[in-house]
Amino acid sequence: MxxxxxxxxxxxxxxxxxxxxxxxxxxxxxxxxxxxxxxxxxxxxxxxxxxxxxxxxxxxxxxxxxxxxxxxxxxxxxxxxxxxxxxxxxxxxxxxxxxxxxxxxxxxxxxxxxxxxxxxxxxxxxxxxxxxxxxxxxxxxxxPEEDEPQEGEPSEDEAEDEAEDEPADEPAGRPRDGTADDHSAEREIRMDPLGWLARAAGYDDAERWWDDVVEHRHDGPSPFPAIAEAMAELRDQIAALPAAALSGLPPGYxxxxxxxxxxxxxxxxxxxxxxxxxxxxxxxxxxxxxxxxxxxxxxxxxxxxxxxxxxxxxxxxxxxxxxxxxxxGYGAGVRSPGWYHHLFTAPDRPIERWLTQAARVLREEDLHVSSAHVIEAVRLADALAALRGRPLAGLEETTEATRAVLCEGADLPVELIQRKMVVGERLGSVPEKTPMVPLKRDLRAQRSRLRLAESALEKKQDLDLRRPIDLDRSRLLHRLRLLDIDWGVPQEGGGRSKGTFRESWTLMWRPEFDVELIEASAWGTTVLGAATARAEAMAANAATLADLTSVAERCLLADLGAALPAVMRALADRAALDSDVAHLMAALPALVRALRYGDVRGTPVGPLRTVVDGLVVRVCVGLPPAVSGLDDDAARELLGHVDAVHGALALLDDAGHLERWRRTLAGVIDRQDLHGLLEGRLSRLLLDAGRLPDVAERMARSVSVGAAPERAAAWVEGFLSGGGLILVHDDGLLRLVDEWITGLPGESFTDVLPLLRRTFGGYAAAERRSIGERVRHLDAPAAPRAGAGGDDLDPARAGRAAAAALRILGWKAPV
Structure with missing residues (x-):
């Protein structure tokens, strides 16, 4: 009993x-x-x-x-x-x-x-x-989380039948609205008894009612007898109900x-x-x-x-x-854990202490908040509580006082206080002797060695890969990402900046990572071993060549030397069998990045270099047939691959591969069936490389009256997709574009306008403004250059200037 x-x-x-x-x-x-x-x-x-x-x-x-x-x-x-x-x-x-x-x-x-x-x-x-x-x-x-009711619980159909057979005389005390409803009130009592009591007390917010009767109490009789009596009464009402009244509860509840x-x-x-x-x-x-x-x-x-x-x-x-x-998403959660923590740890003058801390948070953001602000905010919070009949100013009153006085009506500072104080991101800790899976223990040891602190708040971490400790930190974060534990999220394009030796990360620890570490323990007992096993499995199950190259890149970033042989074999086999040039082009950039930055990290990249060399040759051989007969969507997709490969080869800095690539582009630029978007972009790439001296003539032909407006617009879009500075500095090209646009018939102009808007809309505001200024002065007479006279150049003065420039650059002036 x-x-x-x-x-x-x-x-x-x-x-x-x-x-x-x-x-x-x-x-x-x-x-x-x-x-x-x-x-x-x-x-x-x-x-x-x-x-x-x-x-x-x-x-x-x-x-x-x-x-x-x-x-x-x-x-x-x-x-x-x-x-x-x-x-x-x-x-x-x-x-x-x-x-x-x-x-x-x-x-x-x-x-x-x-x-x-x-x-x-x-x-x-x-x-x-x-x-x-x-x-x-x-x-x-x-x-199991079953979708059907468990044994002893009525199905929906049975509940409906029972509800129809229910006698008209209902137990006393059962809340009803006078209709044959689906017993939502009874289910609400069962699922949220405190909410029901709050409404019975005249509150529209259960948490606020509980705060007033329990949480804000500091003395007086024990609340537990009253709570037990209220729960007993509610349970008695529930016990008197037929099963149909609770048919809407979760299955098995x-x-x-x-x-x-x-x-x-x-x-x-x-x-x-x-x-x-x-x-x-x-x-x-x-x-x-x-x-x-x-x-x-x-x-x-x-x-x-x-x-x-x-x-x-x-x-x-x-x-x-x-x-x-x-x-x-926590079912037993509260709205304001930070506020509750404050009430528990600061029972003496909690409102004054809370608003003082709020002022400190705002001052840290360079917002002016004085002691007078705090005093007036406390008075306002107390006055609001008195007007509302509350025993103590609650979170609602202190928030209103904060908004009105400390934040002067602005909502953004209030949101800052909500995030940092009302909810907060306090992260707990457990002792070293707590039972842990070996993978978690290994991570804790590495975190301690590398001085990486777990924090529930976002923290920026810049790494210099020339420092051994930063290099090890980078490897650890990349290995965890291979295990789907995103403690660190790389910034600025995969974590690397334009400088070879720098990575930027955002670190934030989440409690779910403990469960994910347990799950990842299936791959190994150390971070290195688990990441290695996971990388090998990812390589074996990669669906496309691009996926496989991504795995290879991640292996190099994480310094998984044991996994690289298996990944490289799979990569070489897949690359040899894949004949789709688009797949090859999509795979190349990741491999080049891995090759370039693997050297920085001291990771052996010999096998990867062999794969890259083979891919470059196959891309150059396969590109000419791939550019034939493309529609607009296919041309735009291929254009993205061309830009990616071009950037990758520039990063690789291999003169032989770069020359082979440029010869390939020069070989396809004059094809009659080449899409205008591709022809324009290839013209721009070759012009930037100094391999297209007749670019003005090509543009003149492409935007001439005899060219279809859609093709001309595509050519211009492709040519200018690398940036509009060329139009700022080359009046001839700018004049050709201007004459073509102004010479378009009204209907044709309407057709090509979306393409032009997309092209010029991608430029920075300063570039658009400069282009507009140049266009406005195209027909104005050229202003004489400063110092121009009978002789355009003074050799003696120019020589001294050239010698000074060479010294600045560290070069030796010619004799």
């Missing part, structure tokens, strides 16, 4: 059950005070019993909340879509993405202001046993809740049987009546018999305030 809390049993045992909201400073403070008054000799906490073996770590000095218990299956766990939950507010605890048939990982988060955390710390401090009493994670993670409460009662019985006489139970408020109810042990045993079971591991992991927020 389940003991009734607050009364002495025949054996002299006494049980107190504290119904709490899972994250709240008032609940946490009340639980701590109640435990200190009750002085239990055992404490039971709602959570997975597998954590009993590691709960002592919560008392370690290195355990700093927010933290979370992470349970995962011993096979290949998958990262959940959102944080798991430990409370009744969650719709699915530790749920994996929709459509998954099996849950493989779940979190139970704790903040410093979580009542469960305060109960754990109290028990460890006074030296009494603390146990978790929820349904074991081994059962929770073994249950009622059955799972019944199992959880049965296991809580079983754990309580065992604790009393072990001889404990003063037992405290801390659980979600909704479960209090179920634990007080007298249920035969045999019935609970029947409920728990035959449950599926998975082999799991459990550990502590760091968590963040952002992941405690309801906006993150």
């Amino acid at each position: 389940t003991p009734v809390p607050g009364t002495d049993r025949g054996e002299g045992a006494r049980v107190e059950i504290y119904g709490i909201r899972h994250h709240g400073p008032g609940s946490a403070r009340a639980v701590r005070g109640a435990l200190e008054e009750f002085k239990p000799d055992a404490v039971l906490i709602e959570g997975p019993p597998e954590a009993d073996a590691i709960v002592d770590l919560a008392g370690d000095a290195g355990m700093v909340p927010p933290v979370a218990l992470l349970a995962y299956t011993s096979g290949r766990p998958a990262a959940p879509a959102g944080a798991g939950a430990s409370g009744e507010e969650a719709s699915a605890e530790g749920a994996v993405p929709a459509g998954a048939r099996e849950r493989q990982a779940a979190f139970w988060p704790f903040a410093e202001f979580s009542p469960e955390w305060q109960a754990i710390r109290y028990a460890l401090e006074v030296g009494v046993p603390v146990r978790f009493c929820d349904l074991p994670a081994a059962h929770q993670l073994a249950e 009622l059955r799972r809740e019944e199992r959880r409460e049965a296991h809580m009662r079983r754990t309580l019985r065992r604790t009393l049987k072990d001889g404990h006489e003063r037992v405290a139970v801390v659980c979600g408020a909704w479960h209090v009546p179920a634990l007080r109810r007298k249920v035969p042990a045999t019935r609970d045993d029947q409920t728990l018999r035959g449950l599926p079971k998975a082999k799991i591991e459990i550990t502590w992991v760091p968590w963040t305030h952002g992941r405690l927020a309801g906006a993150s």
